[in-house]
Amino acid sequence: MNRISPLAYVHPEAKLGDNNEIGPFCFIDKDAVIGDNNIFQNSVTINSGARIGNNNEIFPGASISTKPQDLKYRGEQTTCQIGDNNSIRENVTISRGTASKGTTIVGSNNLLMENMHVAHDCVLGNGLIIGNSTKFAGEVTVDDNAIISATVLCHQFCHIGGYVMIQGGCRFSQDIPPFIIAGKEPTKYCGLNLVGLRRRGFSNELITLIHDAYRLLYSKGVMAEGIAEIKKNLQITREIQYIIDFVESSKRGIIR
16 A cells, blocks of 8 residues: 655556655656655655656655756657666656657666766666766766766766776766776776775685786777787686776777
8 A cells, every 4th residue: 555645746647556655745747657665755756757666765856757958859758767776865866768768777776866867868777876966968878886976977978887986076078997996187097996896795816807907908008909908818707808898889988
């Protein structure tokens, strides 16, 4: 049984699962689909196109599946998909997709801190921590287990690799490869995310291997030459292949 405040509005065409808590002054629009065991604190807005899973907690002022801030958007039917077990804090805004991809995706087990923004057609993975007032422009991709500090500004179409740590206040328009710390001004490679990797159970041998991969990658002026050195000299584990694939598929180039 859902617990819906008499001061909340739920459109008759919205679809709710079971055991949800909808606080006062919440607004749930038509074409919203909500799973089970979610908590929407007061003043949460769930717009048309929202697809929300289970066990999420959304805090006051958050607005999910907002109309894209993209002048190319022409009112097409799109969605915003939110997974399970997310904590979406105060005043977070997440836009729905456009005709480009059709949906914005936020995975599961993420912490999205106060006042951060996820623009149209972004794809966010699982296990992310994203700091206060960080802003993602359209079609940004963030892989699993990244930590992105406060007031980070990310250009559209960028790709952020898994297990990274991005320092507060960074702004960048190139991709950030996995397993590293990115920081300073302009944003650059600042070594491996050693603390994060150890916390995630990476062995010292694997960390050394990843470090050697980046030493070879950044030793060359041309990234393709660095990748060739990695393939020639290092054991190609799953993690090393991830680095290779990330760099080779980058459309915006990676930070140096």
